[in-house]
Amino acid sequence: MLELQDFSCGYGGTAAVESLNCTFAAGALTALLGPNGAGKTSTLMAVMGHVAPMGGRILFEGRDITNRPPVDRSKIGIAVVPEGRQLFGDLTVEENLIVGGYSLPVAAARAEQEQVYSLFPRLAERRAQISGSLSGGEQQMLAIGRALMAKPKLLLIDELSLGLMPKMVDVCIEALTRVRQNGLTIVLVEQNTSRALSIADHVYVLASGRCVMHGSSAEVKDNTEIFEAYVGIH
Amino acid sequence: MMRRIVFLTAMLSACAVTSAPADIIIGMHAPLTGFAAVDGKSARIATEIAIGKINAAGGLLGQKVQLQVFDDQGQGAQAVTIANKIVSDNAAILVIADSYSEPTRAAASIFQAAKMPYISAVASHPDITKVGNYVFRGSQLGEVQGGSTAVHIAKALKKSKVSIVTVDNDYGSSLLNGFKAAMGAQGVTLVGEYSFTMAERQFGSVVAGLRRDNADVIYIGGYWFQGGPLVSQIRAAGITTPIISSGLAAQQFIKIAGPAAEGVMIVDATGDDNANPEYPAFRAALRAQEAEANVFFSEIAHTAVDIAANAIRRAGSTDREKIRDALASTKDLRTMYGTLASYTSGREIIQRMPLSIVKDGKFAASGEMEIWLPAP
Amino acid sequence: MYYVDLLISGVAFGCLYAMATMGLTLVYGLLRILHIAHAALFTLGAFVGVWVFNASGSLIVGLIVAILAAVVMGCLIYRLIYESILSQPPYVPLLASLGVLIFLQDGFRIVFGEEGLTVRHNPFYMANFTIGAFSINVIYIVMAGGALISMAVLAFFANYSRHGIAWRATVSRPLLAANFGVNVIQVRYAAFAAGSALAAIAGVLVALMNNLVEPHSGELISYKGLAIIVLGGLGNMQGAFIASLVLGIAESFGIGLAGRYVDRDAIAAVALIATLMIFPNGIGRART
Numbered sequence: 027m028l029e030l031q032d033f034s035c036g037y038g039g040t041a042a043v044e045s046l047n048c049t050f051a052a053g054a055l056t057a058l059l060g061p062n063g064a065g066k067t068s069t070l071m072a073v074m075g076h077v078a079p080m081g082g083r084i085l086f087e088g089r090d091i092t093n094r095p096p097v098d099r100s101k102i103g104i105a106v107v108p109e110g111r112q113l114f115g116d117l118t119v120e121e122n123l124i125v126g127g128y129s130l131p132v133a134a135a136r137a138e139q140e141q142v143y144s145l146f147p148r149l150a151e152r153r154a155q156i157s158g159s160l161s162g163g164e165q166q167m168l169a170i171g172r173a174l175m176a177k178p179k180l181l182l183i184d185e186l187s188l189g190l191m192p193k194m195v196d197v198c199i200e201a202l203t204r205v206r207q208n209g210l211t212i213v214l215v216e217q218n219t220s221r222a223l224s225i226a227d228h229v230y231v232l233a234s235g236r237c238v239m240h241g242s243s244a245e246v247k248d249n250t251e252i253f254e255a256y257v258g259i260h
Numbered sequence: 261m262m263r264r265i266v267f268l269t270a271m272l273s274a275c276a277v278t279s280a281p282a283d284i285i286i287g288m289h290a291p292l293t294g295f296a297a298v299d300g301k302s303a304r305i306a307t308e309i310a311i312g313k314i315n316a317a318g319g320l321l322g323q324k325v326q327l328q329v330f331d332d333q334g335q336g337a338q339a340v341t342i343a344n345k346i347v348s349d350n351a352a353i354l355v356i357a358d359s360y361s362e363p364t365r366a367a368a369s370i371f372q373a374a375k376m377p378y379i380s381a382v383a384s385h386p387d388i389t390k391v392g393n394y395v396f397r398g399s400q401l402g403e404v405q406g407g408s409t410a411v412h413i414a415k416a417l418k419k420s421k422v423s424i425v426t427v428d429n430d431y432g433s434s435l436l437n438g439f440k441a442a443m444g445a446q447g448v449t450l451v452g453e454y455s456f457t458m459a460e461r462q463f464g465s466v467v468a469g470l471r472r473d474n475a476d477v478i479y480i481g482g483y484w485f486q487g488g489p490l491v492s493q494i495r496a497a498g499i500t501t502p503i504i505s506s507g508l509a510a511q512q513f514i515k516i517a518g519p520a521a522e523g524v525m526i527v528d529a530t531g532d533d534n535a536n537p538e539y540p541a542f543r544a545a546l547r548a549q550e551a552e553a554n555v556f557f558s559e560i561a562h563t564a565v566d567i568a569a570n571a572i573r574r575a576g577s578t579d580r581e582k583i584r585d586a587l588a589s590t591k592d593l594r595t596m597y598g599t600l601a602s603y604t605s606g607r608e609i610i611q612r613m614p615l616s617i618v619k620d621g622k623f624a625a626s627g628e629m630e631i632w633l634p635a636p
Numbered sequence: 637m638y639y640v641d642l643l644i645s646g647v648a649f650g651c652l653y654a655m656a657t658m659g660l661t662l663v664y665g666l667l668r669i670l671h672i673a674h675a676a677l678f679t680l681g682a683f684v685g686v687w688v689f690n691a692s693g694s695l696i697v698g699l700i701v702a703i704l705a706a707v708v709m710g711c712l713i714y715r716l717i718y719e720s721i722l723s724q725p726p727y728v729p730l731l732a733s734l735g736v737l738i739f740l741q742d743g744f745r746i747v748f749g750e751e752g753l754t755v756r757h758n759p760f761y762m763a764n765f766t767i768g769a770f771s772i773n774v775i776y777i778v779m780a781g782g783a784l785i786s787m788a789v790l791a792f793f794a795n796y797s798r799h800g801i802a803w804r805a806t807v808s809r810p811l812l813a814a815n816f817g818v819n820v821i822q823v824r825y826a827a828f829a830a831g832s833a834l835a836a837i838a839g840v841l842v843a844l845m846n847n848l849v850e851p852h853s854g855e856l857i858s859y860k861g862l863a864i865i866v867l868g869g870l871g872n873m874q875g876a877f878i879a880s881l882v883l884g885i886a887e888s889f890g891i892g893l894a895g896r897y898v899d900r901d902a903i904a905a906v907a908l909i910a911t912l913m914i915f916p917n918g919i920g921r922a923r924t
Contacts, residue, residue, distance in 0.1 A: 464645025
């Protein structure tokens with residue numbers, strides 16, 4: 027589905043990610059783990075087109091998208107749940123969803139909206155509320171719902187659990203599990219390592235912008251020595 | 261930027277001119293750029309026409325007359341720079357100010373100190389001529405216009421309640437002072453008093469006040485670019501009170517106010533009915549140069565040259581003191597603006613004051629006004 | 637009656653200011669640029685509108701051509717001036733904008749002449765609407781009506797159409813909006829176009845009222861426009877509309893009651909200071 031080949035990127039000439047090689051299989055949930063500053067968010071933002079590539083390629087469904095402008099990525103099927111939610115705070119819940127489905131035809135977007143409301147009934151109750159006034163959990167639901175509105179093939183999630191009550195994290199994970207049944211590919215950046223390991227199919231561990239280990243969730247869990255050295259079990 | 265370029269060009273051409281010592285040099289400053297550029301253009305072209313006529317007829321004292329034109333932008337600071345330049349060049353034998361009161365006032369004392377005869381063609385602030393015996397007026401004082409208007413309202417129009425709207429500058433305040441000084445003795449009372457800034461074009465609040473005042477006559481003192489919108493807005497509000505005005509004798513006023521201008525009386529203007537036999541040719545020359553926007557300004561600019569040329573001829577010399585004395589003894593001189601009977605001891609003109617009225621899109625002569633003079 | 641008259645003129649001008657300065661709010665919201673050259677689009681609209689009206693005899697044709705001219709010029713200013721300096725500190729685009737304003741004003745001087753243009757057959761000349769002892773200039777009604785209608789259209793678009801919602805999302809988070817397929821560049825052009833069109837309409841209306849358009853006519857809204865967007869809470873459309881009305885009314889009463897001592901722009905400055913003392917973030921909520 028998504029492949030990074032010898033990929034480097036960064037800000038203002040300073041590399042945040044160097045020579046990264048990752049493959050994200052279709053239908054899988056792949057976790058990117060690692061300490062702060064490891065380059066996880068930079069990797070996601072590069073896939074969204076917001077971080078300047080400095081070498082290598084990004085392939086999506088076999089096509090090179092390394093230098094395509096951000097505005098195209100929604101159309102080809104990539105959506106993001108950014109770090110800190112980043113809702114359109116002045117807009118209502120429903121308006122946020124409308125923007126999420128902006129690249130779909132109107133009828134398709136409307137159908138998708140009903141799907142999101144059935145996935146998160148709480149959002150349906152609050153559809154006319156200004157999104158900036160939602161609780162943290164509701165905001166995360168909306169951020170996920172907004173991304174799903176684009177009917178993506180690939181969903182990038184940056185810090186699902188950050189700042190949320192455990193119960194809200196459960197709700198979100200359960201929703202993700204449901205949408206995965208339709209074959210959605212997910213890349214998850216997560217600080218809460220044990221949570222991530224419990225749901226991920228495959229794991230990449232990054233440190234200082236490089237991939238230090240990868241493998242199936244089970245393999246990584248078994249290789250505790252290296253894993254703890256870089257990440258630390260929480 | 262434009263202003264600077266025009267100014268530099270004026271400076272350069274002035275420098276080039278000074279190298280011809282055989283000519284008689286007359287200096288002039290006017291607002292060629294800035295808010296009053298239309299007026300400056302009207303004055304400059306009229307002055308050039310007047311001097312062209314003199315040169316075509318053989319010049320003065322057998323010499324050609326050269327004009328040095330400077331752009332004061334209608335600003336005092338610029339006028340001071342220009343005055344210092346003219347004085348230090350020491351080439352001009354006489355200087356004409358075709359400008360507003362602020363720059364003219366600022367420059368007057370410099371010319372007085374240098375004993376260079378200086379004619380304030382159009383600026384009407386009373387302090388200008390008080391600077392000294394080298395400074396002369398070319399047109400009626402603002403106070404005289406204002407006072408005479410009060411007299412006219414009482415005696416000719418037989419009205420008493422007046423609302424007054426004046427521009428917030430030297431000209432406007434001297435009109436207002438003259439009107440107030442004269443009105444008491446005439447039984448005229450002010451029911452409303454308003455002023456507006458140079459840049460103002462929106463008169464909603466003033467119009468609301470005028471409607472409340474319900475005066476017999478509205479007196480407006482300002483310039484065409486304010487008077488046009490103001491008169492339009494007064495009439496558009498359904499106020500039909502007669503309007504008398506000072507300073508609006510510019511064709512551009514009629515163009516802006518259109519039908520609203522009809523019936524507006526203009527103090528101290530003969531307008532299109534000017535009786536000077538040279539007037540039609542003068543207008544044609546202005547028209548040829550597309551400079552008819554403010555004919556009143558042009559007439560007075562021409563008049564200043566008339567006064568200067570007459571004095572230089574009578575002085576028979578380019579000696580500045582002799583020219584000054586000749587100016588002071590000017591008598592019954594036909595100018596483009598009327599007949600200058602003589603100068604007062606304060607170097608103010610003594611001249612009849614015509615009244616015109618806007619009729620069918622033209623300024624029509626409407627008799628003369630009784631002149632009111634401020635107490636000495 | 638006097639106070640009613642002052643109120644009417646204040647409301648009419650407030651509406652006009654709102655229409656004339658909406659472009660500043662839209663542009664500030666999207667790009668954080670104090671687009672002071674916007675005032676020149678007001679003048680451009682007025683000149684082109686009056687010129688075409690005089691030549692064609694049709695006010696509608698004049699208005700349409702004025703809008704087109706202002707839209708093209710507004711988009712050109714974005715493309716040629718702002719686009720390349722967006723990443724610079726805010727004073728760079730501000731100075732560039734000021735330069736464009738001066739350049740265009742001198743351009744008008746050269747093209748249309750120093751004395752400006754007058755309307756040959758002004759339909760609003762001496763037109764007033766009278767009920768009993770009460771009379772309003774028709775042009776005031778047109779000004780207020782035109783402003784309210786165009787604002788309502790804009791508000792409807794922004795709140796109820798997909799594209800309008802996407803536009804607001806772009807104001808809120810431009811990078812993220814792009815990730816949902818919103819073409820941020822198109823949104824910018826749309827903002828410049830809409831703001832410039834409104835300025836052109838306002839310019840033509842003021843030209844009809846004064847029966848005069850001068851090279852510096854835009855000064856009516858240039859500095860006042862900055863006061864309005866600060867008062868309205870930088871980039872906030874509803875806030876800017878309320879601020880415009882407040883300013884229009886404050887000016888009308890201020891000049892009516894103290895006009896001998898203060899001028900129009902001084903009232904705007906006083907209103908700005910007074911409001912900021914009470915609401916430090918402006919009347920509307922500032923977008924950050």
